[in-house]
Amino acid sequence: MCPGCREQLVFAGYDFAAPRRRDTKAWSVVATVLAEGLTYDHRPGCGCSPLPSFRPRTRAQVSVRRRAAERLGLPLSVTLARRDAFTAESRDEQQPSP
Template identity: 50%
Template sequence: MAFAGHDFAAPRKTKDSEWAAVAAVLAAGLRYEGFEPCGCGQEPKYRPHTSAQVRARRRIAARHGLTDAEALALRDPA
């Protein structure tokens, strides 16, 4: 079990695409945290919700020379 961050909300067990996105975010070294590490009401940073969003951000990373962590943190991949 891994600590995913204060702002992590687990998807339903049957949502495989959403769990794949969670695994990709955690594998990139990111967490589901807001701007404050204590999780005290700050706006959380963007993280992709589905595997399709992960794939889109990885394509952008390959085109622009970004790391996975930088690409997965992008709100709008364009």
């Protein structure tokens, strides 16, 4: 529980670096990432991936990934984790076959 507001805390990941307290734009990006169930961990999965996880840092990056999710019919959590919003990565979740 948060000692200030008594709300439930959310685990943001071991590699989370908090923005400055008054940087509301950066905090809105963090809130979007965490609301989609993603965390700020350096390496995805078991940690054996050669590439670190990508997480958006600006509202513009989140906006592009929202549009990509809508156009591609993917969950926002998948496009938020991509370095390039419109290009599939090998670690993307497999979409169920129709």
